[in-house]
Amino acid sequence: MKFCMKCGAFYEVKEGVEGCPKCAEAAALLKAAEEAEIAHTMDEKTAKRLRKRAWLELLIGVPAFIGFIYGLLFLFRRLRG
Numbered sequence: 001m002k003f004c005m006k007c008g009a010f011y012e013v014k015e016g017v018e019g020c021p022k023c024a025e026a027a028a029l030l031k032a033a034e035e036a037e038i039a040h041t042m043d044e045k046t047a048k049r050l051r052k053r054a055w056l057e058l059l060i061g062v063p064a065f066i067g068f069i070y071g072l073l074f075l076f077r078r079l080r081g
């Protein structure tokens with residue numbers, strides 16, 4: 001039986017497990033939470049970038065489409081005389 005100075009728990013020393021299993025579990029949970037947070041932040045960034053790109057496409061695409069239609073109309077009028 002060993003005593004953990006960090007979390008104050010008694011634990012059995014097992015083969016392959018170093019130190020307190022309670023602290024190891026807490027550290028693993030903290031690491032998982034941090035990784036999840038980083039992934040979430042990255043997702044947010046990607047979403048923001050995608051939204052920005054969609055807006056840019058709309059801002060460029062719509063006037064371009066209108067210009068294309070006007071160009072066609074202009075051509076038709078020119079062809080008809």
Ligand SMILES: [Zn+2]
Pocket residue numbers: 004005006007008009020021022023024
């Ligand atoms: Zn501990």
